[in-house]
Amino acid sequence: MAWTDLEPARGEWDFARLDSCIELAQRHNVRVLLTLGLTPRWASTRPDEKSNYGLGNQAPPADTLDWSRYVDTLVKRYRGRIEAYEIWNEPNLRGFYSGTPRELARLASIAYAVIKRVDPHALVVTPSATGLPGGAQWLREYLAEGAGAHADVVGFHFYVTPGDPEAMVPAIATIRETMAMMGLADLPLWNTESGWLMQNADVRVEPSGATGTFGSRVLDFDTSAAFVARALVLGRCGGLSRFYWYAWDNRRMGLTDADGRTEKKAATSYAVMRRWLLGARVQKCERREDGVWMVRLRNASGSLSTISWSTGHESRFDLPPGARLRSSENALGARRSYSSSSHVQALNVEALPTRIHFR
Incomplete structure (x- = not known):
């Protein structure tokens, strides 16, 4: 007005x-x-x-x-x-x-x-x-x-x-x-x-x-x-x-x-x-040469998570050495949980961001 x-x-x-x-x-x-x-x-x-x-x-x-x-x-x-x-x-x-x-x-x-x-x-x-x-x-x-x-x-x-x-x-x-x-x-x-x-x-x-x-x-x-x-x-x-x-x-x-x-x-x-x-709070924000972005957050609860997406074709997000997945969620709210015995070492990322939680 x-x-x-x-x-x-x-x-x-x-x-x-x-x-x-x-x-x-x-x-x-x-x-x-x-x-x-x-x-x-x-x-x-x-x-x-x-x-x-x-x-x-x-x-x-x-x-x-x-x-x-x-x-x-x-x-x-x-x-x-x-x-x-x-x-x-x-x-x-x-x-x-x-x-x-x-x-x-x-x-x-x-x-x-x-x-x-x-x-x-x-x-x-x-x-x-x-x-x-x-x-x-x-x-x-x-x-x-x-x-x-x-x-x-x-x-x-x-x-x-x-x-x-x-x-x-x-x-x-x-x-x-x-x-x-x-x-x-x-x-x-x-x-x-x-x-x-x-x-x-x-x-x-x-x-x-x-x-x-x-x-x-x-x-x-x-x-x-x-x-x-x-x-x-x-x-x-x-x-x-x-x-x-x-x-x-x-x-x-x-x-x-x-x-x-x-x-x-x-x-x-x-x-x-x-x-x-x-x-x-953002702890790190970086872009890889292949167009994958990774944003590391310290969440309000104190836990750590990473938001990742690709600006080009679908790409691979490799987990840090020794990291173990707890869950992932995309920007439309679709979630997936991983058991403590899961041995997933990488995730595919695309244009829609995904947030990844580690154990």
């Missing part, structure tokens, strides 16, 4: 839909991150400028007092119920933001002061740029304006579509280098949006655009499940503190079918990854 939805005319507010979303999140103990921005046309510096949404929405506000009142009204209404506020969405893409990094740094400074005054425990996330190298360059320019002083978290959208999830690894490293360069290495890094186009069972998703562009690849059901699992595991390997999947019920990128209710294999994979990763 953007500013333009909440305040369609100056001083006229419509919180009905956002109230419903916040109440739903509270019922399910979900922490809320709300993205600020998208200037209403009446408040825009360029009210007739086209955007990815309505006219004038991507331009900064003409009067920062309007911005301040918007943030103040919002935070007072949801104090203690919204955990974090992200300042703007994908500001390096002109369809979402047409101002300068300096102008947005000024808006962030105002919003930070208001949020901390009204709800001191709420977190403030930088605007989340996307794409490399453009997103990293925009982030550097933004932080060069001193904007790091007005953020508790650095946000970025680690889209690598239409590529594979493994492309996130160098992308995360690049943003971490940028943070270190700007003196913000100790701030948490959140992936506040990532996903792929995924096929539905009810309404078919068709690819669009030239080969290599965002919409040119639509994942089938099995590949979707594998990509969800691999992306979430690799995000943990990269030290991301949060990973927000896009999206639950989007008609082209959802974990559900277009009806918004029927869960795909990708949704099952997401739930299994939540169980695998919550409370776990």
Whole structure:
């Protein structure tokens, strides 16, 4: 819910839909991150400028007092119920933001002061740029304006579509280098949006655009499940503190079918990854020359496990010398147990990750 939805005319507010979303999140103990921005046309510096949404929405506000009142009204209404506020969405893409990094740094400074005054425990996330190298360059320019002083978290959208999830690894490293360069290495890094186009069972998703562009690849059901699992595991390997999947019920990128209710294999994979990763610590993450990935975890219970998959054809995972299998489970929840007398020395791994427990 953007500013333009909440305040369609100056001083006229419509919180009905956002109230419903916040109440739903509270019922399910979900922490809320709300993205600020998208200037209403009446408040825009360029009210007739086209955007990815309505006219004038991507331009900064003409009067920062309007911005301040918007943030103040919002935070007072949801104090203690919204955990974090992200300042703007994908500001390096002109369809979402047409101002300068300096102008947005000024808006962030105002919003930070208001949020901390009204709800001191709420977190403030930088605007989340996307794409490399453009997103990293925009982030550097933004932080060069001193904007790091007005953020508790650095946000970025680690889209690598239409590529594979493994492309996130160098992308995360690049943003971490940028943070270190700007003196913000100790701030948490959140992936506040990532996903792929995924096929539905009810309404078919068709690819669009030239080969290599965002919409040119639509994942089938099995590949979707594998990509969800691999992306979430690799995000943990990269030290991301949060990973927000896009999206639950989007008609082209959802974990559900277009009806918004029927869960795909990708949704099952997401739930299994939540169980695998919550409370776990990565001890080692490596890729073999044959394309097999191995991620060693210390689980919340204290036990050790290894998550493995192959980015190419089915491959062989050889157990460490002397290791004895206890169980294995793939990212769709299919499990297998092994007796103490089992002499299994290797497992086949494929695109869908498998977690292996040792005795």
